[in-house]
Amino acid sequence: xxxxxxxxxxxxxxxxxxxxxxxxxxxxxxxxxxxxxxxxxxxxxxxxxxxxxxxxxxxxxxxxxxxxxxxxxxxxxxxxxxxxxxxxxxxxxxxxxxxxxxxxxxxxxxxxxxxxxxxxxxxxxxxxxxxxxxxxxxxxxxxxxxxxxxxxxxxxxxx
Amino acid sequence: xxxxxxxxxxxxxxxxxxxxxxxxxxxxxxxxxxxxxxxxxxxxxxxxxxxxxxxxxxxxxxxxxxxxxxxxxxxxxxxxxxxxxxxxxxxxxxxxxxxxxxxxxxxxxxxxxxxxxxxxxxxxxxxxxxxxxxxxxxxxxxxxxxxxxxxxxxxxxxxxxxxxxxxxxxxxxxxxxxxxxxxxxxxxxxxxxxxxxxxxxxxxxxxxxxxxxxxxxxxxxxxxxxxxxxxxxxxxxxxxxxxxxxxxxxxxxxxxxxxxxxxxxxxxxxxxxxxxxxxxxxxxxxxxxxxxxxxxxxxxxxxxxxxxxxxxxxxxxxxxxxxxxxxxxxxxxxxxxxxxxxxxxxxxxxxxxxxxxxxxxxxxxxxxxxxxxxxxxxxxxxxxxxxxxxxxxxxxxxxxxxxxxxxxxxxxxxxxxxxxxxxxxxxxxxxxxxxxxxxxxxxxxxxxxxxxxxxxxxxxxxxxxxxxxxxxxxxxxxxxxxxxxxxxxxxxxxxxxxxxxxxxxxxxxxxxxxxxxxxxxxxxxxxxxxxxxxxxxxxxxxxxxxxxxxxxxxxxxxxxxxxxxxxxxxxxxxxxxxxxxxxxxxxxxxxxxxxxxxxxxxxxxxxxxxxxxxxxxxxxxxxxxxxxxxxxxxxxxxxxxxxxxxxxxxxxxxxxxxxxxxxxxxxxxxxxxxxxxxxxxxxxxxxxxxxxxxxx
Ligand SMILES: Cc1cc2nc3c(=O)[nH]c(=O)nc-3n(C[C@H](O)[C@H](O)[C@H](O)COP(=O)(O)O)c2cc1C
Ligand code: FES
Numbered sequence: 031x032x033x034x035x036x037x038x039x040x041x042x043x044x045x046x047x048x049x050x051x052x053x054x055x056x057x058x059x060x061x062x063x064x065x066x067x068x069x070x071x072x073x074x075x076x077x078x079x080x081x082x083x084x085x086x087x088x089x090x091x092x093x094x095x096x097x098x099x100x101x102x103x104x105x106x107x108x109x110x111x112x113x114x115x116x117x118x119x120x121x122x123x124x125x126x127x128x129x130x131x132x133x134x135x136x137x138x139x140x141x142x143x144x145x146x147x148x149x150x151x152x153x154x155x156x157x158x159x160x161x162x163x164x165x166x167x168x169x170x171x172x173x174x175x176x177x178x179x180x181x182x183x184x185x186x187x188x189x
Numbered sequence: 190x191x192x193x194x195x196x197x198x199x200x201x202x203x204x205x206x207x208x209x210x211x212x213x214x215x216x217x218x219x220x221x222x223x224x225x226x227x228x229x230x231x232x233x234x235x236x237x238x239x240x241x242x243x244x245x246x247x248x249x250x251x252x253x254x255x256x257x258x259x260x261x262x263x264x265x266x267x268x269x270x271x272x273x274x275x276x277x278x279x280x281x282x283x284x285x286x287x288x289x290x291x292x293x294x295x296x297x298x299x300x301x302x303x304x305x306x307x308x309x310x311x312x313x314x315x316x317x318x319x320x321x322x323x324x325x326x327x328x329x330x331x332x333x334x335x336x337x338x339x340x341x342x343x344x345x346x347x348x349x350x351x352x353x354x355x356x357x358x359x360x361x362x363x364x365x366x367x368x369x370x371x372x373x374x375x376x377x378x379x380x381x382x383x384x385x386x387x388x389x390x391x392x393x394x395x396x397x398x399x400x401x402x403x404x405x406x407x408x409x410x411x412x413x414x415x416x417x418x419x420x421x422x423x424x425x426x427x428x429x430x431x432x433x434x435x436x437x438x439x440x441x442x443x444x445x446x447x448x449x450x451x452x453x454x455x456x457x458x459x460x461x462x463x464x465x466x467x468x469x470x471x472x473x474x475x476x477x478x479x480x481x482x483x484x485x486x487x488x489x490x491x492x493x494x495x496x497x498x499x500x501x502x503x504x505x506x507x508x509x510x511x512x513x514x515x516x517x518x519x520x521x522x523x524x525x526x527x528x529x530x531x532x533x534x535x536x537x538x539x540x541x542x543x544x545x546x547x548x549x550x551x552x553x554x555x556x557x558x559x560x561x562x563x564x565x566x567x568x569x570x571x572x573x574x575x576x577x578x579x580x581x582x583x584x585x586x587x588x589x590x591x592x593x594x595x596x597x598x599x600x601x602x603x604x605x606x607x608x609x610x611x612x613x614x615x616x617x618x619x620x621x622x623x624x625x626x627x628x629x630x631x632x633x634x635x636x637x638x639x640x641x642x643x644x645x646x647x648x649x650x651x652x653x654x655x656x657x658x659x660x661x662x663x664x665x666x667x668x669x670x671x672x673x674x675x676x677x678x679x680x681x682x683x684x685x686x687x688x689x690x691x692x693x694x695x696x697x698x699x700x701x702x703x704x705x706x707x708x709x710x711x712x713x714x715x716x717x718x719x720x721x722x723x724x725x726x727x728x729x730x731x732x733x734x735x736x737x738x739x740x741x742x743x744x745x746x747x748x749x750x751x752x753x754x755x756x757x758x759x760x761x762x763x764x765x766x767x768x769x770x771x772x773x774x775x776x777x778x779x780x781x782x783x784x785x786x787x788x789x790x791x792x793x794x795x796x797x798x799x800x801x802x803x804x805x806x807x808x809x810x811x812x813x814x815x816x817x818x819x820x821x822x823x824x825x826x827x828x829x830x831x832x833x834x835x836x837x838x839x840x841x842x843x844x845x846x847x848x849x850x851x852x853x854x855x856x857x858x859x860x861x862x863x864x865x866x867x868x869x870x871x872x873x874x875x876x877x878x879x880x881x882x883x884x885x
Binding site: 053054055056057058059061062092093096097098099100114115116117118119120121125128132152153154155156157158159160161163168169170171172 | 220221223224225256257259485487488489490491494495526527528529562564565566567568569570581582583584585586587602643645646647651652683686717719721725733734737743848870872
């Protein structure tokens with residue numbers, strides 16, 4: 031389940047744990063910061079956190095896997111998050127997802143072969159007024175048509 | 190910055206607290222505004238102002254709720270009314286600088302709200318959709334008539350984008366008297382000019398009796414103040430309730446005030462806030478906590494995000510007051526990680542509050558110590574449930590815990606803990622400031638105050654709105670929401686998200702309130718309200734919500750872990766036309782088990798969407814089961830498509846849209862659809878502009 035090289039530079043993990051050491055219930059807080067720095071939580075980072083906090087790795091994996099937000103694999107350069115919240119679903123979110131997957135020729139959760147894009151379904155980014163929405167790396171777009179989808183992909187392909 | 194004392198706040202006049210500029214431009218800068226292009230608009234405005242050496246400050250604020258009109262820019266300059274321009278792009282931004290500010294001229298087609306105007310101005314809008322020509326004709330007739338009365342050039346006619354009324358024909362608003370007329374025809378023009386423009390007489394037969402149903406109490410500052418400037422909040426009476434509370438020096442009096450106001454929890458269950466606070470207050474403990482539940486799990490609702498992005502201090506003020514009352518020195522914000530902008534704004538707000546002595550030690554010069562820390566959620570719906578939330582703040586998996594003991598007795602790290610929803614806390618300061626008696630006059634017998642809803646789905650004006658409790662669903666959807674897109678008929682409203690239910694059209698005269706909605710088999714929930722049209726299939730909707738709960742079930746208790754998937758399987762069978770009538774009974778039975786035996790609210794309420802659709806739309810279920818038909822066309826296995834050769838305009842669009850090449854033919858011979866190959870995605874049906882693709 032957990033892949034990844036273990037030669038990742040984990041010095042930042044030290045800093046993060048150091049900063050949070052005295053905070054009660056700090057585990058999730060630490061994992062958030064690790065992911066925000068590295069883009070995901072690697073096996074090496076898990077081991078490091080476990081060592082530093084003196085917890086079994088199983089405990090950390092248990093928490094990581096409970097929460098959808100945590101990623102155990104390195105992300106693609108751009109993360110396309112298609113909203114499947116109620117408002118977006120009603121307005122054709124499913125089609126938007128298909129449009130992305132078709133245009134990029136991948137399935138949900140896969141990464142394009144150039145490592146540029148991955149598509150995931152998320153729930154409500156709080157912009158239901160613009161439904162159906164899609165966010166690319168935290169920037170939200172209304173993406174009702176196939177054309178919108180093409181435009182968004184083009185925009186990020188050239189970055 | 191100088192630390193404030195409670196006297197500073199109690200005695201200060203508004204203008205001493207903040208230097209408000211009289212002229213400004215305000216850009217709505219919330220997640221939805223930014224998504225719609227607010228950044229570009231902001232950049233253009235700043236550029237143009239600089240280029241032209243205009244000395245007007247540009248501010249940013251949260252969301253006013255008109256999400257359908259983002260990006261929004263509010264302009265307030267001398268000699269002009271305060272105006273909200275919506276759907277602003279680069280060009281409109283330049284027009285705002287050139288025309289509105291430069292030439293003092295209002296801009297056509299983008300006004301969404303305006304103060305009254307002291308000059309002779311006429312606003313016109315066709316509130317029926319798709320009648321562009323009618324309005325053009327009306328405007329030119331109006332101009333002609335003005336000539337007749339020798340008023341050409343003396344009266345400004347402005348086409349507005351939103352007059353606040355919907356589906357009432359041509360609407361005319363006349364200044365300076367501010368008469369609003371609806372259903373106006375060309376024949377009325379002369380009379381209007383003579384009576385209401387030349388004279389100042391109201392024409393009773395044309396008056397649009399509609400008053401705004403909205404009452405903005407908790408949203409009062411959203412979109413108005415700059416959420417990143419604590420002084421802005423203070424200038425709008427912010428932190429005065431806190432100062433009052435500290436001046437009273439009597440926590441019981443605060444509880445009494447809230448009890449008199451009748452405030453109930455806005456997080457879904459509607460538990461009386463005064464009672465909750467009283468419980469925690471009466472517990473003896475060395476440490477207590479207050480947590481703000483900003484996990485906003487209902488997918489399709491975003492009230493809490495808007496509060497936090499638009500007016501974070503009102504929530505913080507409520508938390509400090511709560512902490513003071515129950516004797517907690519520490520508060521936590523538990524916020525969804527999916528709301529980065531809200532998180533950033535809370536961060537800034539906390540920092541600014543600390544700098545002014547509103548958080549930390551010796552708050553406002555008293556002996557009160559209280560501070561707040563932010564904790565992020567991590568994408569688990571169940572963590573919105575209070576006991577699971579506590580587990581999550583403790584850094585654990587978010588498994589719910591059996592209640593009792595309730596958190597107010599034994600909560601975070603075993604200490605008495607109050608958990609309140611964002612909107613509940615946002616109500617506290619204003620309730621204290623204006624008094625419990627004032628608050629309790631708003632709303633119904635058992636549901637007091639207002640409720641903020643995020644109205645989305647197939648409605649025209651998707652956005653945030655705030656109405657007094659007791660407003661009917663019909664009023665919300667038609668008078669504020671403007672009815673449905675493409676004037677489709679409304680089929681149902683869904684409230685309460687995955688824990689709620691659908692309410693069919695015939696019950697839309699129901700006033701919203703905790704008990705009234707529960708009686709219908711739905712719940713008020715946190716404020717998600719989703720409009721569905723004839724194009725939406727109730728089996729599909731039930732499946733959608735149940736799938737959500739199945740995905741989000743933490744798996745701790747068996748009824749929820751096993752019951753959910755079982756029901757989902759049956760719903761799938763129904764939507765594939767493979768179910769029998771007994772399956773409907775099975776759905777009901779399993780629902781009952783889940784409702785009665787699940788450990789937490791997630792499992793207990795997960796069957797609600799299924800039960801309520803079954804209750805009101807049983808015929809639709811039967812149609813799927815017996816006749817194997819889905820009239821809305823959502824259940825793919827139950828629909829077929831064909832191209833009617835007679836009506837086919839031979840444009841070929843359907844063929845281009847088809848993802849599996851099931852449509853063949855040529856412009857000369859027309860097109861045919863191969864039913865064997867068809868995957869029933871419906872794209873040809875939606876693409877065809879001539880209605881030649883039929884669904885059956
Ligand atoms: C599955 C589930 C999800 C919930 N999600 C939320 C939520 O996102 N936000 C919220 O304020 N309350 C949520 N609640 C309700 C909370 O448990 C709790 O009742 C509420 O935060 C109390 O605040 P109030 O008294 O101010 O309403 C949820 C409850 C359940 C059972
Ligand atoms: S449902 Fe998609 S943004 Fe809310």
